[in-house]
Amino acid sequence: MTAGEGPDEPAGESAVETIQREMTVFARRARASAGRMHPELSLVSYTLLGHLEERGGCRATDLAAHYALDKSTVSRQVSALERTGLVERRLDPEDHRVQVLVLTDAGRRILAQVTESRRAAFKERLARWPAEDLERFAEYLARYNAWTPPPDEP
Amino acid sequence: MTAGEGPDEPAGESAVETIQREMTVFARRARASAGRMHPELSLVSYTLLGHLEERGGCRATDLAAHYALDKSTVSRQVSALERTGLVERRLDPEDHRVQVLVLTDAGRRILAQVTESRRAAFKERLARWPAEDLERFAEYLARYNAWTPPPDEP
DNA sequence: TCTTTTCAGTTGTACTATACAACCAGCGAG
DNA sequence: CTCGCTGGTTGTATAGTACAACTGAAAAGA
Numbered sequence: 175m176t177a178g179e180g181p182d183e184p185a186g187e188s189a190v191e192t193i194q195r196e197m198t199v200f201a202r203r204a205r206a207s208a209g210r211m212h213p214e215l216s217l218v219s220y221t222l223l224g225h226l227e228e229r230g231g232c233r234a235t236d237l238a239a240h241y242a243l244d245k246s247t248v249s250r251q252v253s254a255l256e257r258t259g260l261v262e263r264r265l266d267p268e269d270h271r272v273q274v275l276v277l278t279d280a281g282r283r284i285l286a287q288v289t290e291s292r293r294a295a296f297k298e299r300l301a302r303w304p305a306e307d308l309e310r311f312a313e314y315l316a317r318y319n320a321w322t323p324p325p326d327e328p
Numbered sequence: 329m330t331a332g333e334g335p336d337e338p339a340g341e342s343a344v345e346t347i348q349r350e351m352t353v354f355a356r357r358a359r360a361s362a363g364r365m366h367p368e369l370s371l372v373s374y375t376l377l378g379h380l381e382e383r384g385g386c387r388a389t390d391l392a393a394h395y396a397l398d399k400s401t402v403s404r405q406v407s408a409l410e411r412t413g414l415v416e417r418r419l420d421p422e423d424h425r426v427q428v429l430v431l432t433d434a435g436r437r438i439l440a441q442v443t444e445s446r447r448a449a450f451k452e453r454l455a456r457w458p459a460e461d462l463e464r465f466a467e468y469l470a471r472y473n474a475w476t477p478p479p480d481e482p
Numbered sequence: 483t484c485t486t487t488t489c490a491g492t493t494g495t496a497c498t499a500t501a502c503a504a505c506c507a508g509c510g511a512g
Numbered sequence: 513c514t515c516g517c518t519g520g521t522t523g524t525a526t527a528g529t530a531c532a533a534c535t536g537a538a539a540a541g542a
Contacts, residue, residue, distance in 0.1 A: 189462035194450045196469035200351070201358035202371055203473075206396055206500095208355070217356055218528075235490060241356070244530050249492060251528085271490045271537050296348045299475050308343035311468040314461065315350035319357075321453050359528095372499075389519055398501050403521060405499085425508050425519045 215288050218243075222251060223260060223277060223285045231264075231276035260284055369442050372397075376405060377414060377431060377439045385418075385430035414438055 187195075208217040215223070222237055238248040252275060255261040260281035263273040277285065300308060341349075358371070366374070376391055392402040406429060409415040414435035417427040431439065454462060 189459070189466040190450055190454055191447065192466035193454065193462065193469060194447060196466070196473050197354070197358070197450075198371070198375065198446075199473050200469070201355060202375055202395070204351070204355035205359055216527080217352070217359075221352065221356055233490075243528095245491065246493080246531080247529055249490095253492090269490085269538070273491075292352075293345065293348060296344055296351075299472070300344055300347065303471075305343070307468065308347065310464060311472070312343040312346035312350070314465040314468065315347060315354070317457075318453070318465070319350050319353050370499080387519075397499095399520065400502080400522080401500055403519095407521090423509070423519085427520080 212288050212291065214284060218251060219255060220288055222255070223281055226261060226275055226277050227282065227285055231274050233272050234275060366442050366445065368438060372405060373409060374442055376409070377435055380415060380429055380431050381436065381439055385428050387426050388429060
């Protein structure tokens with residue numbers, strides 16, 4: 175066995191506890207497997223490229239804010255992506271402080287490739303699920319992620 | 329805003345694609361937030377301690393196999409946990425190669441504390457969910473995680 | 483206008499988690 | 513007893529991250 179961590183579901187567990195446990199399992203696994211599946215593109219690089227594709231380019235600071243990463247982290251990630259030719263920096267003529275980051279053709283290609291590979295993995299994993307369950311699961315996940323902490327009031 | 333990454337849900341997206349996207353978001357966020365919430369106990373340490381509690385002690389090699397980590401990684405993690413007094417190594421009298429790892433009282437206490445803190449966070453996040461949705465979400469997550477890749481056949 | 487403040491980004495430093503490889507120490511089979 | 517296997521540690525390297533200090537450019541105030 176490579177990775178067990180099987181369904182040891184304690185019986186008298188509440189739904190919330192199950193969700194907590196399964197989310198924890200998933201989080202740790204995702205971290206571990208992401209690198210193995212796509213050595214070309216870490217999870218962070220992948221999401222960064224995805225963001226650039228969606229937005230058609232943006233500033234490093236936007237990426238940092240959006241993903242709650244330090245700007246230095248983004249800076250180095252972007253440097254790496256530039257070095258490997260996946261993104262390009264363009265000096266904003268309006269404001270010489272900012273660099274607009276855009277995907278290169280190579281970046282778009284790699285991104286599509288990894289997305290497809292990931293999609294295939296998900297599809298395989300979810301192949302035997304009834305459509306109705308898929309819909310609901312998708313909705314639940316979106317709802318879960320959409321939650322934002324209430325602002326601390328005085 | 330600290331971390332946006334909001335619901336930019338592309339419209340014509342399939343359920344599988346939504347699941348993929350939301351799982352990706354969750355994975356990256358979990359990684360980022362786990363450290364901030366519980367600086368005392370990384371996600372890995374937490375799961376390791378949890379495993380020890382469940383099983384009432386086991387060998388480092390078991391942990392490594394179960395969580396698909398290298399034995400050296402586990403070795404260092406365990407060393408750290410021992411240094412901070414959360415686990416204890418006991419030489420197996422049957423086999424002097426193995427060390428049985430067990431939680432100390434302090435370990436049990438910290439584990440319970442972090443578990444409770446995590447549980448509270450989940451509860452808050454899921455507070456407004458109808459019970460039926462919670463049940464289903466829990467079931468879906470468990471089903472998702474229970475999946476194991478089909479063995480590659482020759 | 484000139485100065486101060488703010489903002490975008492880079493670089494230096496440090497830490498954590500991780501893997502791989504080399505190694506040591508018991509155990510068991512021949 | 514020696515050889516190979518197994519459990520574990522240590523050396524080394526890498527990735528990802530944060531924080532702090534810095535640079536250069538724009539914006540705001542005097």
